[in-house]
Amino acid sequence: MEREILISKWLDNNLNPEELEAFKLLEDYDDLVKLHSGLQAFKVDDYNTTNELERVLKTIKTTKKQTTHWFKPLMRVAAILAICFGLYYYTTTIDTTITTDVAQKTLVDLPDNSTVNLNAKSYLAFNKSSWNKEREVELEGEGFFKVAKGATFQVKTKTGTVTVYGTQFNVKQRENYFEVICYEGLVGVTFNSQETKLKPGDSFLMINGKIIANEKENSATPSWLNNESTFKSLPYKYVISEFERQYNVNITLKNIDTNELFTGSFTHSNLDLALKSITLPLHLTYSKTNNTITLKRE
Known part of the structure; x- marks a missing residue:
């Protein structure tokens, strides 16, 4: 040899x-x-x-x-x-990186037994070698974190940074959308150099650079872990974007105001049922052609 x-x-x-x-x-x-x-x-x-x-x-x-x-x-x-x-x-x-595609979720084990559930079309990165010195991950998309107790744990996104000490929380960072919900423990959200402390049930929501007041969260975990997306008074365009990520489809809108607020949910396991869930409340109709779905208001 x-x-x-x-x-x-x-x-x-x-x-x-x-x-x-x-x-x-x-x-x-x-x-x-x-x-x-x-x-x-x-x-x-x-x-x-x-x-x-x-x-x-x-x-x-x-x-x-x-x-x-x-x-x-x-x-x-x-x-x-x-x-x-x-x-x-x-x-x-070198960093360890994990990505999910459309209609895909995955569970990530971190070096300290903390875990991250990644939602569809998301990206997570961390460094194993420096983990004992600095517990830090980079996130694009959406993830639900269960953090083991220990030193400071940080989730860095393009919009803001989330700092915790052993807790459960959900972070969602999409285009012009940033949301953090605390389910257990205490979470600090830093946005524009200002930190907001969240207790269980509290949330931080930013849309288009503006902080939006949000009602108390009563669920024990985010609904997407159970294959369901839930929305509370959110612009309809975010509902459509999430639907496309979960079902790997393209949606075309006709005569629909994408800033109209929507409250409701849709399942990730039945396309037709999910379509009815996002169209009937707004009195919309839909049609399907191959991988394209058209929603319209008559």
Whole structure:
């Protein structure tokens, strides 16, 4: 087996017994082990592998003697050093990302046993390596969080930041729409540099940059966890957008004011029943053609 493959598998702790014996027979085995041990305690915030390798090689070039029998093994060690630093930097800075498509939901387990239920068409990102130091996630879309007790936990969105200490809450961040509902514990919502504290049943709602007063939430969990979307006096356009996300359809509106307020709900498991739920209250009719649905007011 090629030397580079053995080293790569050794760095990944992926050598089988036969490969391990072959690795131990490498002429620079002792140097590799010492180098790897020294790297275990190395911590760096920002490391440029290319620049560092060039620096090492430049030093070698300016200090080498007339006899260069040692140059080739030193080159190998320098290359391994650059690879190790590069691997360390890559594995400690890359984020874990989860996305859901239309009509899809998923449950995400975080490193501290906190969980996030992601609604359709949503994105979540977090860093496992820095989690013990900073519990922080990035969210686009909608997620219901159950946070384990511990250090400060933050949910960052394009609109605002949610800060909690072990609680249950729902965050929904869509285009020109930002909503946080506290179901358990205490939640702090930071918007425009001002923090609003939410207790169980309290909510924070922002539409088109304007904070909207909202009534008390009496449910124990958000309705979408039970495959139902619920709306309380919200502009009809947000109902349509959510419907499209849950059913993977395109909706065309005719003679309908999308800012008209809607109160009601629709199921995620029966298309025809859901259509009746969002049209009958407003006295609308609908028709279906392939993946397109047309709603209209006569």
